[in-house]
Amino acid sequence: MSKLRVAVLGAKGRIGSEAVRAVGAAADMELVAALGRGDRLETLVESGAQVAVELTTPASVVGNLDFCVRHGIHAVVGTTGWTDERLAHLRTTLEASPETGVLIAPNFSIGAVLTMTFAAKAARWFESVEVVELHHPNKADAPSGTATRTAQLIAAARAEAGCAPQPDATVTALEGARGADVDGVPVHAVRLRGLLAHQEVLLGGEGETLTLRHDSLHHSSFMPGILLGVRRVVDTPGLTFGLENYLDLG
Ligand SMILES: NC(=O)C1=CN([C@@H]2O[C@H](COP(=O)(O)OP(=O)(O)OC[C@H]3O[C@@H](n4cnc5c(N)ncnc54)[C@H](O)[C@@H]3O)[C@@H](O)[C@H]2O)C=CC1
Numbered sequence: 001m002s003k004l005r006v007a008v009l010g011a012k013g014r015i016g017s018e019a020v021r022a023v024g025a026a027a028d029m030e031l032v033a034a035l036g037r038g039d040r041l042e043t044l045v046e047s048g049a050q051v052a053v054e055l056t057t058p059a060s061v062v063g064n065l066d067f068c069v070r071h072g073i074h075a076v077v078g079t080t081g082w083t084d085e086r087l088a089h090l091r092t093t094l095e096a097s098p099e100t101g102v103l104i105a106p107n108f109s110i111g112a113v114l115t116m117t118f119a120a121k122a123a124r125w126f127e128s129v130e131v132v133e134l135h136h137p138n139k140a141d142a143p144s145g146t147a148t149r150t151a152q153l154i155a156a157a158r159a160e161a162g163c164a165p166q167p168d169a170t171v172t173a174l175e176g177a178r179g180a181d182v183d184g185v186p187v188h189a190v191r192l193r194g195l196l197a198h199q200e201v202l203l204g205g206e207g208e209t210l211t212l213r214h215d216s217l218h219h220s221s222f223m224p225g226i227l228l229g230v231r232r233v234v235d236t237p238g239l240t241f242g243l244e245n246y247l248d249l250g
Pocket residue numbers: 009010011012013014015016035036037038039055056057058060064077078079080081105106107108109145222
């Protein structure tokens with residue numbers, strides 16, 4: 001069986017360099033290009049890449065994906081910064097290339113994806129839910145893409161179940177003290193030397209609390225999800241948002 005021809009964008013970054021190693025070590029894949037900032041995107045076409053793994057920056061990802069989709073190159077995207085406007089633009093781009101697949105995964109770690117799924121399932125049964133994400137201090141954005149997605153999934157599940165807004169008697173607060181409001185769910189971001197990527201979802205009801213916590217201790221935690229994404233995206237045209245859609249969670 002022929003190997004999947006894979007390129008990595010952001011190849012010198014923290015997660016990109018790990019992805020270069022993981023793709024290079026996968027028996028069913030061939031690393032055909034490893035691009036950093038300033039490298040020519042045409043290399044993707046010249047190298048015959050079938051899938052691009054996009055791990056750059058929110059400022060670069062849209063242009064890179066436009067190029068990939070226009071050239072029929074599938075993409076597995078971990079880069080953050082996805083607004084509704086950006087997703088709408090990508091969907092429009094994909095309409096002109098209907099056989100191309102794009103997976104955007106706010107988090108490639110299986111444990112993080114399961115945490116999001118469990119949190120969404122639990123959210124309707126508790127009065128209060130807050131999300132705390134904790135990352136290394138070199139991270140450019142806050143809150144994390146994972147925390148934003150987690151809060152959105154929680155909010156959607158609570159809205160569907162007809163939950164009341166969360167109780168919060170705060171009248172006076174220093175700005176930021178109650179975190180960011182993502183669809184009514186407070187999200188708090190910690191930046192601390194020594195950490196990598198961690199998240200807690202705190203759920204509270206009368207007389208009880210439930211804490212869901214996930215820890216990525218090394219960038220290797222994201223690699224099984226990236227490799228799964230590469231294998232599945234070639235047969236999954238259009239936009240898929242969230243690795244959970246590839247995990248057959250039922
Ligand atoms: N979905 C997931 O599971 C994960 C997502 N991320 C996200 O991935 C992104 C990258 O994170 P890090 O590796 O920590 O950042 P980083 O800053 O270490 O790496 C980004 C790299 O992309 C390069 N780059 C910038 N523009 C480029 C372009 N146009 N073409 C090629 N390379 C370009 C930079 O020079 C840098 O080497 C962030 O958005 C981060 O939040 C990070 C870890 C896991």
